[in-house]
Amino acid sequence: MEKYKKIGIKLTPQRLAILDFLDGNKDHPSAEEIYREVSKRFPTMSFATVYNTLEALAERGNILELTIDPHKKRFDPNTELHHHLICTKCKRIEDVHTHFELAVPGMHRKGFEVTGNHVAFYGICPACSHRT
Amino acid sequence: MEKYKKIGIKLTPQRLAILDFLDGNKDHPSAEEIYREVSKRFPTMSFATVYNTLEALAERGNILELTIDPHKKRFDPNTELHHHLICTKCKRIEDVHTHFELAVPGMHRKGFEVTGNHVAFYGICPACSHRT
């Protein structure tokens, strides 16, 4: 795929498969989910390859590493500025494409140079609120 | 200490030491930091006790489990609604006691019942921006 060329990493079949799986993916998959899926096509795939690729992509700003799930890292191929709505029961994550104008008041900034922000909304998704 | 009685868990010397360490602590300590500190007073202290106590406290809403640091859990004894400013280099976390009026627009809510939110601000703290 031509569109992946500009990322600036060496393209390999494994990496293309990972990129294809991520492209347009709205499920914020974990390394394990990526591995499970991609290793269907590449049964010899190693976990290290998944992590290496994800790290390389994150470094270049092509994906975001989410620190939302206490148990594992999750990755988001959508690098536009956006926020998340998380079901505290099933851990499903939905995107919230709204821009919030947020600034840290000087008194709390403590000399920090603020570079970004992320809003996590918590709630219960319809599916979970139904079953009990 | 009387003030701990109302938490509703059985108070033991180990738990009192953990509670004392957390009380007013603004450093958002990890389990490991709590263990290191409390085991000075109770050298036989086990990690399991730390985790059990933290879990019990979190369940009862007496502390918050922060999912901000990708490498470890961090705990916040301040359960008032507040937000955080995180140094992406040294992982220091400062509190931001500002109330933001945030609502998820209906189109993104997808039927979620939203129960709360948390804003993470990212930046570089003064100490880190100095040393290169």
Next chain:
DNA sequence: TGCTTGACAAGAACTATTCTAATGTGATAT
């Protein structure tokens, strides 16, 4: 007194991630 419940310590087990060493391979220059 005996029962029940919950807390504890110690360490094993587990999970997610990172590292290592050996081998393989895509991209470029030849």
Next chain:
DNA sequence: ATATCACATTAGAATAGTTCTTGTCAAGCA
């Protein structure tokens, strides 16, 4: 087209953080 080399890949070991298990004990209660 081929050789080369830096970078990718693999398998498995290593690590870090967290959770689980087992046996023990103390406190509260019938």
